[in-house]
Amino acid sequence: MGAYPPCIDVAELENSELGQSGGITQQVHTKLISRARPVIFTRTMNPDIRRERENATFNPEILTNILDGNVEKTRRRREIESLVISDPDFQHDDLNFMSRSERYDAALKKSTLMIQKLREYGIADPEEIFFYKSAARGNFHEVFALHHGMFIPTLHKLGTPEQQKEWLPLAVNYHAVGTYAQTELGHGTHIRKLETTATYDPSTQEFVLNCPTVSSIKWWPGGLGKTSNHAIVLAQLYTQGRCHGLHAFIAPIRCMKTHQPLPGVTVGDIGPKFGFDEIDNGYLKLDNVRIPRENMLMKYAKVEPDGTYLKPPSDKLTYGTMVFIRAIIVGESARALSKSCTIAIRYSAVRHQSELQPGEPEPQILDYQAQQYKLFPLLATAYAFTFVGQYMSNTYHRITGDIDQGDFSELPELHALAAGLKAFTTWTANSGIEVCRMACGGHGYSRCSSLPDIYVTFTPTCTYEGENTVMMLQTARYLVKSFRQAREGQRLSGIVSYLNEPQRLQPRPVSSRPTVVNINDLNSLVEAYKIRAAKLVEMAAKSLQGELQRSKSQEDAWNNSSIELIRASDAHCHYVVVKLFAAKLSEVSDTAVHTVLSSLALLYTLHGVAVNSGDFLQAGLLNVPQLAQITQRIKALLEEIRPNAVALVDAFDYRDKMLNSVLGRYDGNVYENMFEWAKRSPLNRTEVHESYYKYMKPLQSKL
Amino acid sequence: MGAYPPCIDVAELENSELGQSGGITQQVHTKLISRARPVIFTRTMNPDIRRERENATFNPEILTNILDGNVEKTRRRREIESLVISDPDFQHDDLNFMSRSERYDAALKKSTLMIQKLREYGIADPEEIFFYKSAARGNFHEVFALHHGMFIPTLHKLGTPEQQKEWLPLAVNYHAVGTYAQTELGHGTHIRKLETTATYDPSTQEFVLNCPTVSSIKWWPGGLGKTSNHAIVLAQLYTQGRCHGLHAFIAPIRCMKTHQPLPGVTVGDIGPKFGFDEIDNGYLKLDNVRIPRENMLMKYAKVEPDGTYLKPPSDKLTYGTMVFIRAIIVGESARALSKSCTIAIRYSAVRHQSELQPGEPEPQILDYQAQQYKLFPLLATAYAFTFVGQYMSNTYHRITGDIDQGDFSELPELHALAAGLKAFTTWTANSGIEVCRMACGGHGYSRCSSLPDIYVTFTPTCTYEGENTVMMLQTARYLVKSFRQAREGQRLSGIVSYLNEPQRLQPRPVSSRPTVVNINDLNSLVEAYKIRAAKLVEMAAKSLQGELQRSKSQEDAWNNSSIELIRASDAHCHYVVVKLFAAKLSEVSDTAVHTVLSSLALLYTLHGVAVNSGDFLQAGLLNVPQLAQITQRIKALLEEIRPNAVALVDAFDYRDKMLNSVLGRYDGNVYENMFEWAKRSPLNRTEVHESYYKYMKPLQSKL
Numbered sequence A, B: 001m002g003a004y005p006p007c008i009d010v011a012e013l014e015n016s017e018l019g020q021s022g023g024i025t026q027q028v029h030t031k032l033i034s035r036a037r038p039v040i041f042t043r044t045m046n047p048d049i050r051r052e053r054e055n056a057t058f059n060p061e062i063l064t065n066i067l068d069g070n071v072e073k074t075r076r077r078r079e080i081e082s083l084v085i086s087d088p089d090f091q092h093d094d095l096n097f098m099s100r101s102e103r104y105d106a107a108l109k110k111s112t113l114m115i116q117k118l119r120e121y122g123i124a125d126p127e128e129i130f131f132y133k134s135a136a137r138g139n140f141h142e143v144f145a146l147h148h149g150m151f152i153p154t155l156h157k158l159g160t161p162e163q164q165k166e167w168l169p170l171a172v173n174y175h176a177v178g179t180y181a182q183t184e185l186g187h188g189t190h191i192r193k194l195e196t197t198a199t200y201d202p203s204t205q206e207f208v209l210n211c212p213t214v215s216s217i218k219w220w221p222g223g224l225g226k227t228s229n230h231a232i233v234l235a236q237l238y239t240q241g242r243c244h245g246l247h248a249f250i251a252p253i254r255c256m257k258t259h260q261p262l263p264g265v266t267v268g269d270i271g272p273k274f275g276f277d278e279i280d281n282g283y284l285k286l287d288n289v290r291i292p293r294e295n296m297l298m299k300y301a302k303v304e305p306d307g308t309y310l311k312p313p314s315d316k317l318t319y320g321t322m323v324f325i326r327a328i329i330v331g332e333s334a335r336a337l338s339k340s341c342t343i344a345i346r347y348s349a350v351r352h353q354s355e356l357q358p359g360e361p362e363p364q365i366l367d368y369q370a371q372q373y374k375l376f377p378l379l380a381t382a383y384a385f386t387f388v389g390q391y392m393s394n395t396y397h398r399i400t401g402d403i404d405q406g407d408f409s410e411l412p413e414l415h416a417l418a419a420g421l422k423a424f425t426t427w428t429a430n431s432g433i434e435v436c437r438m439a440c441g442g443h444g445y446s447r448c449s450s451l452p453d454i455y456v457t458f459t460p461t462c463t464y465e466g467e468n469t470v471m472m473l474q475t476a477r478y479l480v481k482s483f484r485q486a487r488e489g490q491r492l493s494g495i496v497s498y499l500n501e502p503q504r505l506q507p508r509p510v511s512s513r514p515t516v517v518n519i520n521d522l523n524s525l526v527e528a529y530k531i532r533a534a535k536l537v538e539m540a541a542k543s544l545q546g547e548l549q550r551s552k553s554q555e556d557a558w559n560n561s562s563i564e565l566i567r568a569s570d571a572h573c574h575y576v577v578v579k580l581f582a583a584k585l586s587e588v589s590d591t592a593v594h595t596v597l598s599s600l601a602l603l604y605t606l607h608g609v610a611v612n613s614g615d616f617l618q619a620g621l622l623n624v625p626q627l628a629q630i631t632q633r634i635k636a637l638l639e640e641i642r643p644n645a646v647a648l649v650d651a652f653d654y655r656d657k658m659l660n661s662v663l664g665r666y667d668g669n670v671y672e673n674m675f676e677w678a679k680r681s682p683l684n685r686t687e688v689h690e691s692y693y694k695y696m697k698p699l700q701s702k703l
Helices: A010-014 A026-035 A047-055 A060-068 A071-085 A100-121 A126-137 A145-158 A161-172 A316-350 A369-404 A411-438 A441-445 A451-462 A468-487 A494-500 A522-549 A554-559 A562-585 A591-611 A613-618 A624-650 A670-679 A690-702 B010-014 B026-035 B047-055 B060-068 B071-085 B100-121 B126-137 B145-158 B161-172 B316-350 B369-404 B411-438 B441-445 B451-462 B468-487 B494-500 B522-549 B554-559 B562-585 B591-611 B613-618 B624-650 B670-679 B690-702
Strands: A178-181 A197-201 A206-210 A230-239 A242-252 A265-269 A282-286 A289-292 B178-181 B197-201 B206-210 B230-239 B242-252 B265-269 B282-286 B289-292
Touching: A047 A316, A047 A624, A060 A071, A060 A591, A060 A624, A071 A126, A100 A126, A100 B690, A145 A161, A145 A178, A145 A230, A145 A242, A206 A242, A230 A282, A242 A289, A265 B670, A316 A369, A316 A411, A316 A451, A316 A624, A369 A411, A369 A562, A369 A591, A369 A624, A369 B468, A369 B562, A411 A441, A411 A451, A411 A468, A411 A494, A411 A562, A411 B411, A411 B451, A441 B451, A451 B411, A451 B441, A468 A494, A468 A522, A468 A562, A468 B369, A494 A522, A494 A562, A522 A554, A522 A562, A522 A591, A522 A613, A554 A562, A562 A591, A562 B369, A562 B624, A591 A613, A591 A624, A613 A624, A613 B613, A613 B624, A624 B562, A624 B613, A670 B265, A690 B100, B047 B316, B047 B624, B060 B071, B060 B591, B060 B624, B071 B126, B100 B126, B145 B161, B145 B178, B145 B230, B145 B242, B206 B242, B230 B282, B242 B289, B316 B369, B316 B411, B316 B451, B316 B624, B369 B411, B369 B562, B369 B591, B369 B624, B411 B441, B411 B451, B411 B468, B411 B494, B411 B562, B468 B494, B468 B522, B468 B562, B494 B522, B494 B562, B522 B554, B522 B562, B522 B591, B522 B613, B554 B562, B562 B591, B591 B613, B591 B624, B613 B624
Parallel strands: A178 A230, A197 A230, B178 B230, B197 B230
Antiparallel strands: A197 A206, A206 A289, A230 A242, A265 A282, B197 B206, B206 B289, B230 B242, B265 B282
């Protein structure tokens, strides 16, 4: 071990300008990070991973700037992250060593610290707050997530000026800590069937809130169990004997002085989950809880003192929020997958195993084609999704102005796109994280790898904010509608405009068709994805038509075409992803970066063709000999990417403190640090566990 | 809720013969189970799930008998399970409510109880022990697993009669509690490179054990951290200045009286993992630990008192154990997947959501085609893997006699098959569990569903006992070797005999080829899987050949053909699975059961064709119009299976106590019991969590 070349000395660093923010390199950052707690083995870099970095053909810093947006954004992000990383208040032991109650305690402490520090630093820009919190959260969640993400925004969106004046000061000073209670034990996706009621009593000018059944108990909201003293409750509004559907009400649930639950309120934690251990997702049962009329959020719909109901002017208002959240989730898919790739690829660079040549030293795992074939398509996917996330976010912000002015024209397309891409990217990232974990061998199962934490923290995105299958079907509805419009002669614009081109879609026997695809040309491949999508949308529409002809109802026809509809959405989303990846390349001016990103884009695209080869053969877009050529081309791309793999994950620029993974350490010193980590395991607090005396000794004496 | 029809009354049951073992129905069993702890909502069965059972077209009891082997085996299994289920000593709260230390404590308690009770009951047959332990373990693991599964068997297999006489009595009475320490921090799969050394010192007639590097620390063995006082240590044997490779040594690691680690021994828990919380997987660092010469297991290789090394007669001896363990893992894949399907399908039968027809009540989730398409192919897979597991176990037992007599002729084929099927079934089940979990919506994320526990308990099978990618490549090595032998004119027998038929594999243009497959005929489809496998083995062999012609070494050619080799293994395993499923049907005499199993077999087979359609098109086994027909046929099969779905999971016969899933309850009373479960969450022990006073109150007063 003593043979490792020495790295920049920490002592040196402390006296250098590099220790300050700005112009700081990743390497120096890592050294900064490692100062935060005394770990023994950080002064040298593993020679394998050092060599990987030396052999890269491009400068990862330039790619980092592209991912951030520009040089200045990278600088500012790092500056903000360093505020957390260098802050002794954020040093604590691994949450994995704690009980759930201790984890909640640690998470609440961290959440309150973040609030105070962000105010202290004067950080108020949403993106900068995001950077700060991401650094502080690491792979876990924030207790006040729904207070910031739903409670306060809903007050803004649905509250009257008077309500905002009353509630916002309470909320921003955390006297009223709130959550958003929509989902019930028996109802998630289909919110129209929620059962909680708010019945107006004009005699007292109050609403009476009730969860009349077990299945109507509010269930899942984050921060509801122990943290919040208020909840925005979604309930069926009854007034003057009629139900007017779901409306939002501010319900006090705990005393603002003692934090005890209020009369009629049963509130608690829903119990342990797959991940989110530090969060108190909660239940809430309301029994004749009376709230003043003014606690109904009345910016749009209103109930007058006498109980008269006034309808809202439009129902499209909630669209924007959903689109925004789903666009953010696309970005989360990219982050979770890029973190996982960082860990798996760095570890594969320092892990030696088995032999390629008898008698030779064990090669780096990264030299195995099978390992490359697992990881590099996922690395390419992480880049693809990053660019898709940027696109979604930019598009959302571009049309937000229009929405605010009441122009919803672009919203349906964006809504359909956000739904499908949310499902497409989360499903892909979800399985991809697990591939990365299992690509690390046994150690991927250790919590010190952080891969289990990344997985359990990420996987709920497949279900929340719109269950993925439902999302795919929503996108399909838009696609089929667009397809029909095109067939009826309407000229489609935007991303579905490819459905205007029916001439491409005439079935012809495969053998007589000229080959459409040039497998070495990204644009030609994008075109093939487009035609595949068009073909599958057409097939879905035909399936619907066929089902209807068998005299089924619209609804049965829809249900009986679900397989085709989901396939069509999937192909549409896949097309959008390859198209956006290809488009991004044209923005990259640095030649070396352009070259390596082009390899990734081609790998992503060809890998997708190989995995879905049946579709492409079926659509006559490929012929059989081309399939073998694609395998060869993929292998060549794996070889091309191999020397840049570590630099490509370095460019994601996750500092050790944020990644919190022993396997994914920037310096590659995995095994020494794994041993140090394990020694801190709670089971090692005593040499002999107390249960030995309780069970093993008696057993030995009995037998 | 009061409208639910009453079920058999518990009070009635207590006085009836049904309360005894034998002739007991699942329904009654469930009632018995529910007596174990006072839960309020068990006296009625959910009407949806009751109706599902009434509408089934077959008797699940007959299918259960087929899965068990025969009627008597079902009876005996249930009898043994009831010993656990009715035993008040095995009642405890959900492990998910406990800290890791508490879980370890509970697991050790349970393990010692099982030992005492099995002796008390006189249960000694391995299968019956398995039934008993499965019932007691539920979805978790046993602390003494490696003591029973590796320590004692290794003493039997590698110990001399004298060693057995000395050690076995200590081991069976738990004075010597042992584990099997092979894997090191830096080495898993490639055991030849393990670094721990055992150096013989003839002056004292002792071996000196050392872990000379950090990467040589023994890492992962179950029960090593806190439980074991002995370990069988795999180490490089050095004597008379030469290394003779890996050998097994009995190393005392803790004092048998005080349980304190012995001098030179550093032992502890490796820290929290993804699952296995209740198990103390451990590390072991040996520094000049001296053990007597007699502690080397010397049945085969020997070191004489003067240090002379005597070679073992054969190296095939360890094959059998690996084959056996991998065959067991195939069965574990079936069990994990069938448990997951049981939970997801039962819950989908009682869960109502969204709408198919406007104004109509919300349908059961199981009526959605998208849900059926997720779950029914997995249900079919669970049956397929169950039959494959039976076949592997039977075949292993059949040829064990031959192996004991020194006849290894069938072993290479079985070894290759076990490796590939271990990988094929665990990968499939692994992703399938997650599909089941996510098919349960948000509640699948709750630990009360047990789906997270099933996943984290199962997923290590993809890595341990032979990493899956390595396993696939082992199988590929056998396939390519067989293919070459066939090409050289050797006549292959056994399961690879299809490689004898090269005439089938001549490339012909797709359009001119007659359609090979009848998509409604299972045997025709099995034939297609066979030809696909043959084709992909041929492609892998050709890739190897091509790489060699580019003047690469054998090893580089192998590495550069990994993609094709793994595909070939995958197709081979897939063929074996469909073949065994089809073969099983011929053993089923009950017409109704035969019909429903035939639907499942066809669904499994067609679904595999659809997912891998590129392969079948490429091999000219399908034409494009048939793909659309396959989708239609799959849809028809989903409809056929739909009324039997609940009965098909009932037939797996997992009692509530073993499944431990609120969503998968036999009586379908999900929501009431979920609420009861949540109330017991540790975070609900106080109304106000202590962290409120520590962090929230101060925050509120500061801002």
